Amino acid sequence: xxxxxxxxxxxxxxxxxVQRTPVMTSTALVPGTDVDLxxxxxxxxxxxxxxxxxxxxxxxQVPDAGLVAASGGNHGAAVAFAANALGHKAxxxxxxxxGPAKIALIERCGAxxxxxxxxxxxxxxxxxxxxxxxxxxxxxxxxxxxxxxxQGTMMREWEEQGLAADTVLIAVGGGGLIAGALAxxxxxxxxxxxxxxxxxxxxxxxxxxxxxxxxxxxxAANALGARKIGQICFDLAVSQEAASVLVSDKAIxxxxxxxxxxxxxxxxxxxxxxxxxxxxxxxxxxxxxxxAVLLCGGNVAPDPLS
Amino acid sequence: xxxxxxxxxxxxxxxxxVQRTPVMTSTALVPGTDVDLxxxxxxxxxxxxxxxxxxxxxxxQVPDAGLVAASGGNHGAAVAFAANALGHKAxxxxxxxxGPAKIALIERCGAxxxxxxxxxxxxxxxxxxxxxxxxxxxxxxxxxxxxxxxQGTMMREWEEQGLAADTVLIAVGGGGLIAGALAxxxxxxxxxxxxxxxxxxxxxxxxxxxxxxxxxxxxAANALGARKIGQICFDLAVSQEAASVLVSDKAIxxxxxxxxxxxxxxxxxxxxxxxxxxxxxxxxxxxxxxxAVLLCGGNVAPDPLS
Numbered sequence: 001x002x003x004x005x006x007x008x009x010x011x012x013x014x015x016x017x018v019q020r021t022p023v024m025t026s027t028a029l030v031p032g033t034d035v036d037l038x039x040x041x042x043x044x045x046x047x048x049x050x051x052x053x054x055x056x057x058x059x060x061q062v063p064d065a066g067l068v069a070a071s072g073g074n075h076g077a078a079v080a081f082a083a084n085a086l087g088h089k090a091x092x093x094x095x096x097x098x099g100p101a102k103i104a105l106i107e108r109c110g111a112x113x114x115x116x117x118x119x120x121x122x123x124x125x126x127x128x129x130x131x132x133x134x135x136x137x138x139x140x141x142x143x144x145x146x147x148x149x150x151q152g153t154m155m156r157e158w159e160e161q162g163l164a165a166d167t168v169l170i171a172v173g174g175g176g177l178i179a180g181a182l183a184x185x186x187x188x189x190x191x192x193x194x195x196x197x198x199x200x201x202x203x204x205x206x207x208x209x210x211x212x213x214x215x216x217x218x219x220a221a222n223a224l225g226a227r228k229i230g231q232i233c234f235d236l237a238v239s240q241e242a243a244s245v246l247v248s249d250k251a252i253x254x255x256x257x258x259x260x261x262x263x264x265x266x267x268x269x270x271x272x273x274x275x276x277x278x279x280x281x282x283x284x285x286x287x288x289x290x291x292a293v294l295l296c297g298g299n300v301a302p303d304p305l306s
Numbered sequence: 307x308x309x310x311x312x313x314x315x316x317x318x319x320x321x322x323x324v325q326r327t328p329v330m331t332s333t334a335l336v337p338g339t340d341v342d343l344x345x346x347x348x349x350x351x352x353x354x355x356x357x358x359x360x361x362x363x364x365x366x367q368v369p370d371a372g373l374v375a376a377s378g379g380n381h382g383a384a385v386a387f388a389a390n391a392l393g394h395k396a397x398x399x400x401x402x403x404x405g406p407a408k409i410a411l412i413e414r415c416g417a418x419x420x421x422x423x424x425x426x427x428x429x430x431x432x433x434x435x436x437x438x439x440x441x442x443x444x445x446x447x448x449x450x451x452x453x454x455x456x457q458g459t460m461m462r463e464w465e466e467q468g469l470a471a472d473t474v475l476i477a478v479g480g481g482g483l484i485a486g487a488l489a490x491x492x493x494x495x496x497x498x499x500x501x502x503x504x505x506x507x508x509x510x511x512x513x514x515x516x517x518x519x520x521x522x523x524x525x526a527a528n529a530l531g532a533r534k535i536g537q538i539c540f541d542l543a544v545s546q547e548a549a550s551v552l553v554s555d556k557a558i559x560x561x562x563x564x565x566x567x568x569x570x571x572x573x574x575x576x577x578x579x580x581x582x583x584x585x586x587x588x589x590x591x592x593x594x595x596x597x598a599v600l601l602c603g604g605n606v607a608p609d610p611l612s
Binding site: 021022024025026027028041046108261300 | 327570
């Protein structure tokens with residue numbers, strides 16, 4: 001299981017390749033209450049995924065055939081960006097639901113791109129086929145130790161920046177980010193996993209006692225729509241006793257609008273999902289409990305400047 | 307002339323009313339170079355203007371007739387927000403060029419709003435007429451000591467956050483923000499005033515030796531389109547030897563796109579104007595000179611979530 005030493009090593013490895021993202025304490029989102037935010041959506045390629053991608057590439061011997069990834073969009077963009085920065089070629093498979101904004105982003109990052117009909121899992125099959133055919137290295141979006149250790153550097157950085165909160169709310173798709181946070185924190189702070197009601201692989205797994213297949217849909221599906229939670233995440237969520245809550249698509253869109261109207265923070269629905277738990281009451285802090293919310297992705301569609 | 311003690315007093319006065327805005331060091335905007343950013347566009351109502359508005363209201367006895375302001379949009383929103391927070395009524399006059407996004411923002415902040423045909427100066431005339439008629443208190447957008455002292459708290463905060471740069475680039479409209487920065491810094495760092503070629507009241511004043519009328523147009527006109535630079539700003543720009551450079555509308559839009567594509571920072575054209583000077587070469591740092599760029603406004607049109 002990923003541990004703090006691996007995350008320390010990842011942080012040293014990726015330093016200079018990823019953006020140190022800013023933090024702020026909002027007094028406007030919940031009037032009269034301090035809410036700590038980390039603006040991880042300002043990361044290279046607009047999500048935390050750059051951390052795991054750089055750590056994966058820098059901790060392995062990339063073959064001449066290059067890299068392959070399957071992605072709802074954000075992981076693919078991160079792999080494309082990291083590959084380009086480090087001089088490797090990359091092939092990315094995305095499902096149609098990735099949408100034109102994320103597809104354009106991946107192309108801007110210089111990767112070869114194939115759009116696959118269906119969901120994330122169909123893109124993953126295509127990527128595995130390419131891997132078998134060419135010898136390219138597969139970079140898994142969430143369920144691989146190097147990916148999780150890379151994502152864990154976000155939580156390490158946040159603590160280094162003086163995080164005050166008792167409790168951290170994090171949106172969950174396949175679970176790479178929250179797994180990294182749980183592995184780093186080792187129970188020092190409470191971690192709340194927030195998932196859309198329409199894409200809740202971790203919640204379903206915790207109820208079932210093991211990762212199970214779920215159907216995925218809704219406004220955040222292209223970022224959070226993993227059909228099955230990663231085993232690494234599941235094991236850490238159980239051992240570290242992560243809380244698990246669900247939010248509606250409507251609550252996600254309300255949170256997205258509030259972030260824009262209160263702070264000119266423009267995030268994609270997945271990026272507003274953790275905040276939605278606080279605003280909707282899906283997670284209610286105890287009196288005096290200070291809460292932090294991670295903003296994990298900013299790749300909205302349509303592109304606001306197009 | 308505004309001095310550091312007045313800015314210290316303003317900072318104490320407005321603390322808790324304004325947002326402490328985050329800072330970051332970008333390595334992506336100018337590849338291989340650290341550029342310090344302050345994300346002041348994440349301030350309440352999407353621009354630094356909230357600082358001057360709160361300081362003005364909190365340092366005076368507001369009459370029962372309330373407040374009146376003329377504004378290209380951002381100052382009006384800030385006055386409306388501060389008035390609402392402090393329990394005063396507010397009347398805001400904006401020129402048509404403010405545009406629907408800023409007009410909607412002012413209305414959301416709870417002010418009475420009148421849209422005036424023409425430019426900022428026409429809105430200012432209407433506001434002066436209302437002031438004379440009703441006894442409402444006029445909050446000037448930039449050329450008043452309390453406004454300048456309030457805006458100066460931005461630079462004070464940035465230094466408190468550990469600003470490393472030798473040189474700070476700031477966009478200039480009427481000059482309230484840069485005046486506050488110059489008054490705070492007292493020559494400790496170089497300050498570069500950046501204006502659009504199409505709205506350059508400070509540049510024209512420095513050439514003429516006194517504030518003069520200029521025509522205003524272009525992509526940033528509703529935020530930077532002051533017809534004449536404020537006297538407070540002019541005096542400080544001369545005494546503190548601010549540099550003055552101009553950028554094209556095209557350079558502004560290029561900088562705006564780069565901020566979005568590199569960092570998911572969505573700013574209005576005025577908010578990208580300072581960066582445009584660095585990217586276009588209008589300002590070229592000396593070898594080893596570290597540069598900081600202030601992002602001053604985020605009220606883009608159209609609203610990206612509408």
